[in-house]
Amino acid sequence: MILVTGATGFVGGALVRRLRADDGARRVVAAVRRGGLSWPEGILPCQVGDLTPSTDWTHALDGVCAVVHCAARVHVMSDTSADPLEEFRRVNVQGTLNLARQAAAAGVRRFVFVSSIKVNGEATQPGRPFTADDVPAPLDSYGVSKMEAEQALRDLANQTGLELVIVRPPLVYxxxxxxxxxxxxxxxxxxxxxxxxxxxxxxxxVALDNLVDLLVICLTHPAAAGQVFLVSxxxxxxxxxxxxxxxxxxxxxxxxxxxxxxxxxxxxxxxxxxxxxxxxxxxxxxxxxxxxxxxxxxxxxxxxxxxxxxxxxxxx
Incomplete structure (x- = not known):
């Protein structure tokens, strides 16, 4: 089974539908904040609440071999948090690491993390595109939190053997x-x-279908483990x-x-x-x-x- 977090979101929802369409026999666990939604046969909704440092993922991870982590605190136009960076860290770094730790303990083999091109930076010079191996240079709180989450996940992967794959998309439409x-x-x-x-x-x-296609490949491709990929x-x-x-x-x-x-x-x-x-x-x-x-x-x-x-x- 495959666990998809943020399963009601723009990317997560499309990924759940694609995984189910690709293999009718494969079961997909759709992690959601709250229940009450109807899902097609073969998609198993699991209400986990908010993404926090203390979220209990035990039930959602039962029998799961791979996780695609799409859930995150994204850019907020009118942020009322007293410390926006700390709130981004609480959700995107600590919340993500909490999930990954529980996934490793549950025997999950691969963890695909949907990060952001904002880890690389906000702009490029003519003829000098970002590459997957550039030194990170995030400028806003969201980008910083995604970079720190990547670093924390790498440390965990080195300690546990969890196969980590990082994908950094630009604007998704x-x-x-x-x-x-x-x-x-x-x-x-x-x-x-x-x-x-x-x-x-x-x-x-990057078109939504193109991003989802790459995420599906990253779930199983042997060469994906331990890598960072850009997509467009x-x-x-x-x-x-x-x-x-x-x-x-x-x-x-x-x-x-x-x-x-x-x-x-x-x-x-x-x-x-x-x-x-x-x-x-x-x-x-x-x-x-x-x-x-x-x-x-x-x-x-x-x-x-x-x-x-x-x-x-x-x-x-």
Whole structure:
């Protein structure tokens, strides 16, 4: 059996469905915070509550041979915590390590940890993409907590023999995507003009199906044990090109005003939104050569195919 944490989330939910579809005989334990949801046959829901340093995973881990850990405290737009970094550490580091310790004690063979490209950093220079073996350089509390969780898991793996696999995705999009990506698609569908017609950057993204496909491979591939992998669609685009491609997937023209990126960054800095402008105008590229080489993996979906599925999901 395979345990998936965060099974009602964007990535965890898609992974549960894929695992069940791949092998009808395989049983999947879906760890959830609270009960009350209905699940297809073969998926075993297990209510574990919040991810904390003291969560009891005994029942969820019974008979499990591998864990994919998707649950986490993610970026909070209006964080009211007195110490945000400490709260990220409590959930993402201590909570994760608590699960991994119990998994090792229960005889789990492999632990796949969904980390974040934020462990590498927030931006790349032209022609210098992040690689899986770069020295970590996180800048925000979420990225720091993911880095510290990776380090704690490596120490535990060295002590116990648990096979650890770390996957660091960039922005994940797909049917059901929320936040800024969904808002951007809605703006385009309404025909709203956007001042993003001259953004000359390069960003890596990963379609939900592509990320899930890699996670499935990491569950069993012999060469995955002990490794860190980056993942993307294998094609980097500027924000301007991305918007145009979304428009093509929608079958409608997009209205992009040719405002230089430097102007947008200046205006954003004036109103305290420098980070927003950086995500729109800055570059963030990842190199997936190691993932391709060691695992023989290729993204099943192209960028355009992933965008088409995402747009179709928005329409539903």
């Amino acid at each position: 797909g049917p059901g995507v929320k936040a800024n990506f969904a808002a951007m698609m809605r703006w385009l569908r309404r025909g709203m003009p956007l001042p993003l017609g001259r953004i000359q950057n390069a960003r890596s993204l 669609d294998g094609e980097d685009v500027s924000v301007t090109e991305l918007l145009r491609r979304i428009g093509q997937a929608m079958g409608r023209p997009v209205r992009l005003l040719p405002i230089p990126g430097a102007w947008i960054e200046w205006a954003a800095a004036m109103v305290g939104k420098r980070n927003v402008a950086q995500r729109l105008c800055g570059s963030l590229q990842v190199d997936i050569e190691k993932t391709r080489r060691l695992l023989g993996w290729r993204p099943p979906l192209t960028l355009d195919q992933g965008l088409k599925k995402t747009v179709e999901g928005l329409a539903q």
